Amino acid sequence: MGEVETITLEGISSGMELGEVVYGPVQRDDFKAYADASGDDNPIHQDEDYARKTGAPTVFAMGMLPAGYLAHAVSDWFGGPQHLRRFKVRFTTRVWPGDEIVCTGKVQTIDGNIVTVTIEARRRGDGPPELELDHEQVALMGEADIELPL
Amino acid sequence: MAGKELTFDLPVRLEHVQDFARAVGEDNPVFFDIEAAEQQGFPSVVAPPTFTTTQIFQVPRAEREQQLGANLDYGRVLHGEQEFVYKRLPIAGETLKGRMRIAKDFTKEGKRGGAMRFVTYESIFTDEAGDEVLSAYYTLIETAKDVG
Numbered sequence: 001m002g003e004v005e006t007i008t009l010e011g012i013s014s015g016m017e018l019g020e021v022v023y024g025p026v027q028r029d030d031f032k033a034y035a036d037a038s039g040d041d042n043p044i045h046q047d048e049d050y051a052r053k054t055g056a057p058t059v060f061a062m063g064m065l066p067a068g069y070l071a072h073a074v075s076d077w078f079g080g081p082q083h084l085r086r087f088k089v090r091f092t093t094r095v096w097p098g099d100e101i102v103c104t105g106k107v108q109t110i111d112g113n114i115v116t117v118t119i120e121a122r123r124r125g126d127g128p129p130e131l132e133l134d135h136e137q138v139a140l141m142g143e144a145d146i147e148l149p150l
Numbered sequence: 151m152a153g154k155e156l157t158f159d160l161p162v163r164l165e166h167v168q169d170f171a172r173a174v175g176e177d178n179p180v181f182f183d184i185e186a187a188e189q190q191g192f193p194s195v196v197a198p199p200t201f202t203t204t205q206i207f208q209v210p211r212a213e214r215e216q217q218l219g220a221n222l223d224y225g226r227v228l229h230g231e232q233e234f235v236y237k238r239l240p241i242a243g244e245t246l247k248g249r250m251r252i253a254k255d256f257t258k259e260g261k262r263g264g265a266m267r268f269v270t271y272e273s274i275f276t277d278e279a280g281d282e283v284l285s286a287y288y289t290l291i292e293t294a295k296d297v298g
């Protein structure tokens with residue numbers, strides 16, 4: 001995951017890109033661990049036969065798993081989770097076993113010590129062959145507000 | 151639907167917080183180690199920002215439907231959006247009180263024809279002193295029937 005340099009109020013400017021953080025590749029075991037820890041036991045994320053019956057080629061991640069990675073990335077960019085004041089994501093495509101999760105962000109506005117950033121997590125990988133997916137696609141997009149220490 | 155509300159407890163157990171933090175690939179010791187959390191000024195281990203998502207499974211779907219009555223057809227429901235607004239993060243050892251209601255329910259035309267319905271569940275969490283901790287907004291999308 002590598003070290004992320006913490007952004008402070010002195011060092012910030014609007015339009016600033018937040019360093020890319022890559023998680024994964026996510027595997028079925030990660031879906032199971034998330035199911036056990038979150039209580040999301042929807043079989044579509046764990047049971048191949050069930051997933052196929054619903055028309056999916058295989059199991060896929062619960063959206064909140066990459067959302068958790070993205071919240072992790074935002075926390076690290078700004079020196080810890082305690083500075084988060086708002087975190088919002090929209091789910092745009094599914095994340096498949098073997099995908100890497102590439103998190104990026106960009107500073108939009110700075111109002112006093114409240115920083116608003118747009119955030120994005122892309123899936124990167126081949127995906128199930130039958131879907132012929134692009135190698136990289138936006139899986140989640142959203143924004144976050146961070147209250148930086150004065 | 152105005153006024154309908156569902157209340158529940160969300161215990162923030164230490165082992166649960168640690169398991170959840172591991173599951174989302176966290177490596178910051180404030181999510182795992184009491185001493186490390188205390189050194190950073192927290193009363194105990196901190197729950198990751200998306201931890202309260204577990205609440206949606208704390209209240210079974212059937213109970214949510216029965217009490218709040220969105221009448222969703224779960225065969226064509228997707229988790230569309232999720233938002234959290236924080237005063238602070240939950241701390242291991244406390245029990246949060248949650249109040250859930252339907253904050254938004256609207257339908258709009260999909261790009262490929264057919265109406266999509268958006269239902270947002272708002273959960274406001276307060277601590278044992280009655281102070282607000284955070285709010286969570288869980289938005290489900292009911293896709294159109296038989297989009298051709």
